[in-house]
Every structure is written in structure tokens, then in C-alpha cells.
Amino acid sequence: MKKVITGNQAVAYGVILSRVEVVSAYPITPQTTIVEELSELIANGRLNTRFLKVESEHSAMAALIGASTVGVRCFTATSSHGLAYMHEMLHWASGARLPIVMVNVNRAIGPPWNIWSDQSDSLSQRDTGWIQLYCENNQEVLDTILQAYRIAEIVRLPVMVVLDAFVLSHTSEPVDIPSMEEVDRFLPPFCPSYPFEPEEPKAYSVITTPEYFFEFRYKIQKAMEEVSEVSRKVEDEFYVHFKRRYGAIERYGGEKADLLLLTSGTVTSTSRLVVKKLIEQGINVAGVKIKRFRPFPAKEISEAIKGAEKLAVIDRNLSPGVGGIFAQELRAALYPGEEKPVIFGFISGLGGRDITPELIEEAIHYALSHSQPEEEILWLGLKK
Amino acid sequence: MIEIRFHGRGGQGAQVASKVLAVAFFHEGYFVQSFPAFGVERRGAPVMAFLRIDREPIHLRVNIYEPDHLVVLDPTLIGAVDLTSGLKPNGWILINSYQPPEAFRGLKGFRIATVDATSIAIRHGLGSRTNPIVNTAILGAFSKITGLVGMDSITLAIREEVPGKKDENVRAAREAYNEVTAEFHSER
Structure with missing residues (x-):
């Protein structure tokens, strides 16, 4: 079904179609309308998703780290100062190998105060171990979210989907919105490698001595090296279902x-x-x-x-x-x-x-x- | 490509007007791109919204600097902002005003049309008497004077995009379609 929607609405559709189970977020312009839309759908009972209200972006990401650790698909969105405030938790998400998907709406970081498009926010998080994908139009935004969950859950690294403030986030244009059934055929439910069972308590991410820490980082690098090949395969499958492809370049x-x-x-x-x-x-x-x-x-x-x-x-x-x-x-x-x-x-x-x-x-x-x-x-x- | 700029005041619904018109054109098979002026405007402050339509996919992603037509939701903006900045010669300026187009003769070199969208909105109970919502009525007038988009598409778009009082909004648009008066100002 083709509809005239904003980039932020395209994000919300992507999240709904991905059957995300937990959303946690804190408002910041120009991202706010994404979580407004999602929280409204959840409050009206039209979306069977848990919305965790938090007092900051740092806590939003911390909440998702908990949710993703026990094995549910989750989502947040932020911009600019919100992303900067999350910084510590971004390292935690990738270090713990959690397939979280987040949208960052590119916005300049102040001072001077500015709410408009500028990539300095997401690019200053380049060393946090997140995959980063930049979008050109609203269709690509929706499609990239669907692909992001597939990629994240295969390589077990978090993915940041990035779109320009206002030029996409608040601009309406036609987007082909796939049906739930079509997306279900492309994106299976998340099956965590190490599911958490309350009967079997475990401690995660405990102190790790120099004897082991090094290898944890090595494995993140190896996972990053798989991303090209995995993305290509995911996109080949995506193409079969939806007849669209984008490529890394x-x-x-x-x-x-x-x-x-x-x-x-x-x-x-x-x-x-x-x-x-x-x-x-x-x-x-x-x-x-x-x-x-x-x-x-x-x-x-x-x-x-x-x-x-x-x-x-x-x-x-x-x-x-x-x-x-x-x-x-x-x-x-x-x-x-x-x-x-x-x-x-x-x-x-x-x-x-x-x-x-x-x-x-x-x-x-x-x-x-x-x-x-x-x-x-x-x-x-x-x-x- | 046709580019349209909407002028209004924060809270009048310029952005929604642009979106509804976008959807109307979309139903007629056009590619569309609708966006607000990316600012930090407050209620009552002058605001703008933009619309591009084309038969081809729209790749251009910058502000509209040289619009083909203007839609003015609030006549008090005339003289208060540089309304006709970049407007192409002979473009339409559609103004929400109870006055006839001749009252705006000062805007030389353009086609002027007026419709009393405020009274129409009040008659149909859209918004309040002090803050009537004129954005749907004015689109009916736009359909009539430009002939670019049909009234059926405007009606469909209003039903899809306007959250409440759908029948009243549609009726207001139809009334504006019938009431708009236009005058061509050829002298520059």
C-alpha cells in the first residue's frame, strides 16, 4: 500500500512491521514524532509492545540492553544531544553483542543551539561498535529498519539507522508500506543465542580480566568483518520479497x-x-x-x-x-x-x-x- | 515540476494544508514532497510550508526558493513578510480574505484570487470564531482557480488526512470552490 508519509512515520511503520516487543525512548527534536506515534499506538492497544518510560536517553538504552539481553526485539530513537548522552550505553550494547536497532535523526550538537541536519552526532559515535546505515529517502528508511533487524540478529551487533533531520524526518512523500504478512516472510521472530530463563539465573558482563577481555574485542571486529557479506545476503532476500535494493554503496x-x-x-x-x-x-x-x-x-x-x-x-x-x-x-x-x-x-x-x-x-x-x-x-x- | 509555498501563522494549519494537497495530487498519480519550513516557530508567528509535485520521482531535497504559486492563509501577512519572494511571474497568489482580488492590486505581476475562508470555516464550525481553521476551505479554492487538481481528489485527501469533522471540512472546501473569485493582473 502506497501512502504519503514523513520519514519519522516511515520509521514507526518499520518498527511496527518488525514486531518490536519493547520500545524505550526519551523525546528530542526532530526524533520525537517517531516515539509519539509508537506510544500512541501502544496506548490505544493497537500495538502489542511494551513502552518503557524513562527519564533520559542513557536510561532508554540501558532499558533496551536489559530487554535485549533476555531475548526480545527492541527499539529506540534519538538525536543529537540525546545520542551523546547515550554514549556509555552504546559501548555496552555492542560489547554485550546485543542486536538492538536504533534510529538517529541527524541533528547538529550545540552550542550554539541548533535542531537542523548535521551528521556530527552519529559520526562522533563511530567507535562504539555500532553498524551505521545512512538513508536517502523515506522508502529507504522503512526498508532499512526491516533489514537492520535481520543483520543485527545474525552478526549480533547493534545497528543505527540514520536519517537527516527535517529533510526526511518531517518531509512527506510516497512510501510503499509492505503488509505484515509480507514482512513476516522476510523477518522471522528473534531467536536469541543465549535466551534468558528466570529459572536459571545468570550474571552478564561481569568483570573480565586481561586474560579474556582482548578476545571479546577481537570477536567484535570479526563480526564487523562479516557485515558486508551478511548484508548482501539479507538484501538479496529482501529483493526477492520487495523488489528493492540499496547496497552498502x-x-x-x-x-x-x-x-x-x-x-x-x-x-x-x-x-x-x-x-x-x-x-x-x-x-x-x-x-x-x-x-x-x-x-x-x-x-x-x-x-x-x-x-x-x-x-x-x-x-x-x-x-x-x-x-x-x-x-x-x-x-x-x-x-x-x-x-x-x-x-x-x-x-x-x-x-x-x-x-x-x-x-x-x-x-x-x-x-x-x-x-x-x-x-x-x-x-x-x-x-x- | 510545480512548487507551491504556503504562508500562514503558527497554529493555522499551513503544514496540514500542504500535506492534504500533497495527498490530493498523489491520488492523481503525481509524485509529491510536502514539508514545513524547518524552524522553531511559535503560535501566531509567520510560518511557511512547501509542496513539490511532479510526474517524475522528486530527488531535489532543498527548500523552495522560486515557487510557482502561493497560498496565503492569513491576509495580515501581506506587508508583514516578503510574501512574493522568488515567486515566478504570473504565479497564482490565493489569499484568504473577505476582500475582492482588486484590493491586492499592489502585488503586481501575479494572478490574484481571494476567498473568505475564515467565514466559511466559522459557518462550518471549524476551529473557533477567534481561531478558525481555514486550511481545508482554501484547498477547494486552489482546485478551482489553478485547475491543477480535481475537487474529488481534494475531498478524498481531506477525508484521509484531517483527523476530525471530516464532513464539515469537505463541505467547507466545496463552498470555497464555489465562492472563490480570481483576477489576472497582467501589468508589472
Whole structure:
């Protein structure tokens, strides 16, 4: 059934269709309408899910860690400061190997206070052991939640599904909402590897000496290394049921382009128009959408960029003192390989400033007309 | 692609108007994208909402800077905000006002239409006398003057999207459809 819904409603549909049993969350703009929708359905008895009210995001994640440990599928959503406040528990969720799925609606972190789109919140959690998936439209948001539970429950790592504040969260567009029966055929009930039985009390995550701790971390890394293959299989199955696929990355535009534009989130959507227009003008350019940030799809990107001389990366985030985070990850990923394209690292749209087609075009023209970037960080749309 | 900008005051339902119109176009086979101005507006403060419609999937994900048409829920916004900013020449400006379109001759170079959506809303018990909800009535007028979307689709969208008083909202939209008056201002 196709319906005109917001990104946040698409999240709520994804959660309902995944038969999530426990939701715990604390409100924060622009995420709030997700849990508003879910809590209303639960209060009206239309959703057989337990909603745990908590006093903070830290407690929301702590509650899910309890729920997931005893073996139920669970969900939370947050943004910005809420995600930052959860930080300690994010490590706990991945360290305890819990397949929790969370939505983060990308929002800048203050001060100065700002509620608009900016990836600095989720990207500053990159070392917490969570898989991170960035979405381009509301359909992808819903589909990614369904896939996220499958992936999380196979590799036993938590997944963060990320969407841009307002540009998706509060924007309504047509979304094909699958039926419960269709989703049931794709997403089986969660079967925990170590179910908790009240008759058999156990203690989890107790103190672990240097003799054992090291191997626990090694296993998380090994699980991360499985994500590419597992995601591919999950998406193959998803395609059979729903005829849609996204990939860890997606290359679009010219076949043998010298210049590639790399983007994530909704910037990709606008970039598709710009790349199409420039190709029509005879400019040899292509785009690469990066959907999965963790684990970083180094192999997939190396494959996709073969033959390109230049990469223009647009980051809607800033790691002060370094630059754009996607650009940095890309440099690290490509360093061991043979392909060494020149990387142009653009920063744009911080705190929700529009990344317009004109700015994207400006970035492409800059990269075309320079053999090397004049500066490490190229500021796109900065007021001077 | 057609881009429409809604002007209202916080609490008047500009966002819902944009969403209902989006659903109406969706029922006629269009791709749609409806969103509020992403701000921190308060009740009574000037607000905006946006709508894009196209026969192709909509990839553009930025604000609307050069709308084709305007829908103005509150006539006191004229002069208070830069209403016609970026509006394309000969675009429609549909205003909720008891005055005839000639009263807005100052808005040169555009097509002006007015409908007394406030009185219509009050007659149908939508909102209160001091805070009438005019967002559904004005969509009936939009259907009539632009001819872009049928009244049947508007009716269906209202029934789907408006939470209460569905019959009254539909009747208000129909009444506005019949009552709207339009005038073409060709001089610039």
C-alpha cells in the first residue's frame, strides 16, 4: 500500500512491521514524532509492545540492553544531544553483542543551539561498535529498519539507522508500506543465542580480566568483518520479497568517469540531479552514494572508484582539527590500494544549511578545474 | 515540476494544508514532497510550508526558493513578510480574505484570487470564531482557480488526512470552490 508519509512515520511503520516487543525512548527534536506515534499506538492497544518510560536517553538504552539481553526485539530513537548522552550505553550494547536497532535523526550538537541536519552526532559515535546505515529517502528508511533487524540478529551487533533531520524526518512523500504478512516472510521472530530463563539465573558482563577481555574485542571486529557479506545476503532476500535494493554503496551516472562525487544521506538525492545535468552537458562525472558508514565499505568503494582520477567528497559534518569524516575514512580506506585518486574534501550544510544543486555543481567544477585541492578542507557555501 | 509555498501563522494549519494537497495530487498519480519550513516557530508567528509535485520521482531535497504559486492563509501577512519572494511571474497568489482580488492590486505581476475562508470555516464550525481553521476551505479554492487538481481528489485527501469533522471540512472546501473569485493582473 502506497501512502504519503514523513520519514519519522516511515520509521514507526518499520518498527511496527518488525514486531518490536519493547520500545524505550526519551523525546528530542526532530526524533520525537517517531516515539509519539509508537506510544500512541501502544496506548490505544493497537500495538502489542511494551513502552518503557524513562527519564533520559542513557536510561532508554540501558532499558533496551536489559530487554535485549533476555531475548526480545527492541527499539529506540534519538538525536543529537540525546545520542551523546547515550554514549556509555552504546559501548555496552555492542560489547554485550546485543542486536538492538536504533534510529538517529541527524541533528547538529550545540552550542550554539541548533535542531537542523548535521551528521556530527552519529559520526562522533563511530567507535562504539555500532553498524551505521545512512538513508536517502523515506522508502529507504522503512526498508532499512526491516533489514537492520535481520543483520543485527545474525552478526549480533547493534545497528543505527540514520536519517537527516527535517529533510526526511518531517518531509512527506510516497512510501510503499509492505503488509505484515509480507514482512513476516522476510523477518522471522528473534531467536536469541543465549535466551534468558528466570529459572536459571545468570550474571552478564561481569568483570573480565586481561586474560579474556582482548578476545571479546577481537570477536567484535570479526563480526564487523562479516557485515558486508551478511548484508548482501539479507538484501538479496529482501529483493526477492520487495523488489528493492540499496547496497552498502551505489554508483550512478557515467560509466567511465574521471571524477566521482561521493555523498551520503539526502545530499545524494539532490546530487543525482546535478550529476545527470552535467552528463547531459557532456561532463564526464559519476556519483557514489555511501550508505554504510560502519563497517566502512572500503572494498566496495575501491571497486567502484577504479579508473577515477579525482574524488569530490561532500561531508555534512566536521571533525574539528581534521575535516570531513567521510573524506578521512575514504583516505584511510584507499591508502593500502593501488588506486590513488586525488581527494577533494568539501564541508557543507553544517547545522542544516541547504546543500543546493548550485553548491554541488560548484564542488564538481572546482574539482574539475584543479589538479589538487588548494586547501585540505574546502568550505562549500561558507559566508565570507 | 510545480512548487507551491504556503504562508500562514503558527497554529493555522499551513503544514496540514500542504500535506492534504500533497495527498490530493498523489491520488492523481503525481509524485509529491510536502514539508514545513524547518524552524522553531511559535503560535501566531509567520510560518511557511512547501509542496513539490511532479510526474517524475522528486530527488531535489532543498527548500523552495522560486515557487510557482502561493497560498496565503492569513491576509495580515501581506506587508508583514516578503510574501512574493522568488515567486515566478504570473504565479497564482490565493489569499484568504473577505476582500475582492482588486484590493491586492499592489502585488503586481501575479494572478490574484481571494476567498473568505475564515467565514466559511466559522459557518462550518471549524476551529473557533477567534481561531478558525481555514486550511481545508482554501484547498477547494486552489482546485478551482489553478485547475491543477480535481475537487474529488481534494475531498478524498481531506477525508484521509484531517483527523476530525471530516464532513464539515469537505463541505467547507466545496463552498470555497464555489465562492472563490480570481483576477489576472497582467501589468508589472
